[in-house]
Amino acid sequence: xxxxxxxxxxxxxxxxxxxxxxxxxxxxxxxxxxxxxxxxxxxxxxxxxxxxxxxxxxxxxxxxxxxxxxxxxxxxxxxxxxxxxxxxxxxxxxxxxxxxxxxxxxxxxxxxxxxxxxxxxxxxxxxxxxxxxxxxxxxxxxxxxxxxxxxxxxxxxxxxxxxxxxxxxxxxxxxxxxxxxxxxxxxxxxxxxxxxxxxxxxxxxxxxxxxxxxxxxxxxxxxxxxxxxxxxxxxxxxxxxxxxxxxxxxxxxxxxxxxxxxxxxxxxxxxxxxxxxxxxxxxxxxxxxxxxxxxxxxxxxxxxxxxxxxxxxxxxxxxxxxxxxxxxxxxxxxxxxxxxxxxxxxxxxxxxxxxxxxxxxxxxxxxxxxxxxxxxxxxxxxxxxxxxxxxxxxxxxxxxxxxxxxxxxxxxxxxxxxxxxxxxxxxxxxxxxxxxxxxxxxxxxxxxxxxxxx
Ligand SMILES: *Cc1c(COP(=O)(O)O)cnc(C)c1O
Numbered sequence: 021x022x023x024x025x026x027x028x029x030x031x032x033x034x035x036x037x038x039x040x041x042x043x044x045x046x047x048x049x050x051x052x053x054x055x056x057x058x059x060x061x062x063x064x065x066x067x068x069x070x071x072x073x074x075x076x077x078x079x080x081x082x083x084x085x086x087x088x089x090x091x092x093x094x095x096x097x098x099x100x101x102x103x104x105x106x107x108x109x110x111x112x113x114x115x116x117x118x119x120x121x122x123x124x125x126x127x128x129x130x131x132x133x134x135x136x137x138x139x140x141x142x143x144x145x146x147x148x149x150x151x152x153x154x155x156x157x158x159x160x161x162x163x164x165x166x167x168x169x170x171x172x173x174x175x176x177x178x179x180x181x182x183x184x185x186x187x188x189x190x191x192x193x194x195x196x197x198x199x200x201x202x203x204x205x206x207x208x209x210x211x212x213x214x215x216x217x218x219x220x221x222x223x224x225x226x227x228x229x230x231x232x233x234x235x236x237x238x239x240x241x242x243x244x245x246x247x248x249x250x251x252x253x254x255x256x257x258x259x260x261x262x263x264x265x266x267x268x269x270x271x272x273x274x275x276x277x278x279x280x281x282x283x284x285x286x287x288x289x290x291x292x293x294x295x296x297x298x299x300x301x302x303x304x305x306x307x308x309x310x311x312x313x314x315x316x317x318x319x320x321x322x323x324x325x326x327x328x329x330x331x332x333x334x335x336x337x338x339x340x341x342x343x344x345x346x347x348x349x350x351x352x353x354x355x356x357x358x359x360x361x362x363x364x365x366x367x368x369x370x371x372x373x374x375x376x377x378x379x380x381x382x383x384x385x386x387x388x389x390x391x392x393x394x395x396x397x398x399x400x401x402x403x404x405x406x407x408x409x410x411x412x413x414x415x416x417x418x419x420x421x422x423x424x425x426x427x428x429x430x431x432x433x434x435x436x437x438x439x440x441x442x443x444x445x446x447x448x449x450x451x452x453x454x455x456x457x458x459x460x461x462x463x464x465x466x467x468x469x470x471x472x473x474x
Contacts, residue, residue, distance in 0.1 A: 025116075028072050035080040036108075043092045044452075046085075047429030054085035093452035094431035094461050096388075099251060099279045099407075101305075102450035103313040110364035111313050120354040121155075123345035127357065134346060134359030140366045141318060144374060145284055145304075147297050150342065152324025154331070154350035155316060155359045159278035162303030162317035164208035165350055169301055169319075169326040170243045170272040171212060176329065177240065177270075183329065187213045195219045196236060197245045198257060200228045205245050205276050226439070227402045228255040235262060240270030248296060249280010252438050252445055254385075254405030256280060260295025273299040278317075279308040279449060283405045285375045286382065292404060301327075309378060309406075311451045312361035319350065381406040381448040384458050388446050391462040395469060400438055409436060411443040417472055418442055424468035431461035 047054075060082040089095050091102045103111075119127035121134050138153035156162045171193065175182045178191045195214050197205065199221045206216040223234040228250040238244065244266055246257040263273045275281070275296065281304040284293040300323070306316035321327040328338045332348040347353050369377065385406045389399045397410040412418060419435065422444060426432055436445040448458075 028076065029116075031073050031076050035076060035084075039080065039084050040091065040108075043089050046087075046089045046092065048089045048092060048094050048432040049426045049429070050086040050088065051429070057082050058086050088432065090450070091452075093450060093454065093457040095450065096431060096433040096446040096448060096461070098434060099308050099447040099449050101279075101308040101311045102452050104311045104365055104368065104451055106364045106368045107312040107361040110360050114357045114360040117357070119357050121357045121359065122347040122353055122355070130357035130360065131346060133363050134357065135343075137359040137363040137366065141362065142320070144366065144371055145281060145302075145320075147302065147320055148322060150324070152321040152327040152342075152344075152349055154319045154327060154346065155355075155362070156319055156350050156352070157315045157355075158307065158317035159276065159303045159305045160204040160207060160317070161351060162278075162305070162319040163202075163205050163274070163276055164211055165319040165327070165331065166274050166301035166303050166321060167205075167208050167212055167214075167243065167245070168330040169321045169323075170274055171214075172330040173300070173323070173326040174241055174243065174272055176326075191241055194239070194242045195245065196222060196238075196242060198222050198224055198228075198230045198247055200224050200230075200247065200250050200252075200255070201245060202247065202251055202276055202278070204278075209245075224255070227404070228253045228439075230257040230262070232258050232261050235265070238266050238269035238271040242266070242269065242271035244271060244273045246273060246275050246299065247280070248275050248277035248293070249283060249405060250407070251278075252407060252409050252436055253401035254280060254283075254403065254407035255401070256283070256292045256296075256404065259293075259299055263295065263298035263300075266300075267298065272301070275299045275302045277302055277304045279305060279447075280405060282309040282374075282378050283382075285371075285378050287375075287379075289382075289404065306358075306362045306365070309381070309449050310362065310365050310374070311377065311449075312358075312365050316358040316362060318362075324349070377451050378406075381450075381453065384453055384455060385446070385448045387455060387458045388448065388462070391458065392465070395462065395466055400441070400443055406448045408446040408448075409438045409443045410446070411438075411441060412469065413473055415442040418444065420472045421465070421468045424471055425464050428464045428468070430464035431457075 090100045119130040121130035124131045180190050197219045210216045223231050246259050248256045266273045302320040304318050306312040307314045389403045389408045392410045397412045399410045401409045433446045436443050
């Protein structure tokens, strides 16, 4: 057997095990010293190549301590998720393959595994089995891709070929978003030529869900961008009602469900997601709540024909049997076989395991909310999913509490502004987080509160 790769692979495996074996006790946010030591990377470009073991060792000795412990159990910043062990390992093997799943001709294995992952995703998310699915870098690009399909659908029905003719002189599309729209949807809209300043913003209720009464008139040149899982509150828009109206008017409904779409698996949240499948396109992430490594977003389009029309490269022939090349369903041509990790996560957890993971995160979010209330915090959202927004004291005092917790290394969460008021945002999205981790974090918050507020 050829051993060319062996030394580097075993070195990396050893270092990765050392990292992951200690990550639960690593300072959740890197210390100032660890961050300062990153200057070790400020080398000049070597004229002569350096030793590979020494290169990997530098990565571990100086890089690892300055990571945020998002694969640990007590990182609650943003909505990042961890990475399930099998998904990290599957990612390594897929990297060893070095396959681009552009088409079957590029990689029969990668395309097969991604095709199965796509089918399983529709199954577990309860979306129509004949939908089109594409794997993107994240929800930003999944939103972009879904909205590109929307643009193609609405304009082609008016006899306008946007892929060929562009947007100049095209029938004008009205875009409706929520006042709580995620910044990456705005970015997607600007990249698509819609202009993020040209949108109509719909008011939301106290928890950040779109107010149905505030929804403007819809027509067959309207795209409504809804949200399943507000990044602060976890709120889900009344998508069924919006989609019913949209379908009557010929409008298109897109759902940004970056993490929240996975809430659809919760038995006690059925009402929140009822009828969501009436929407036309969806964006979600695997690297957040499904706990695969970066990066993996997923775009789902009810009518795969529009996804294909918007993304196709060479042969413009749509295959009715669903076997369209991945490169013709997403923006990227060459890319890594990111669906492998989705497949590995779904296969090793199964429907029950994924549901239990999502459920556990929500339960621990409620535990957080109760614990924060007991500490005198005001919980400012209805904890419908895995997100908690809380506040106490002045903005300065709250920042001091956050800094205190950060320095303790016990846990990490970020600042936010919710409905015009400063707060902290806690997202429970890692497979590793237990009730004990929540209690340990609450103890750190309690100590910080006492230090700052007495
Ligand atoms: C994270 C997030 C996005 C962007 O997803 P990326 O994977 O970071 O590109 C979009 N919308 C919502 C609601 C999110 O939480």
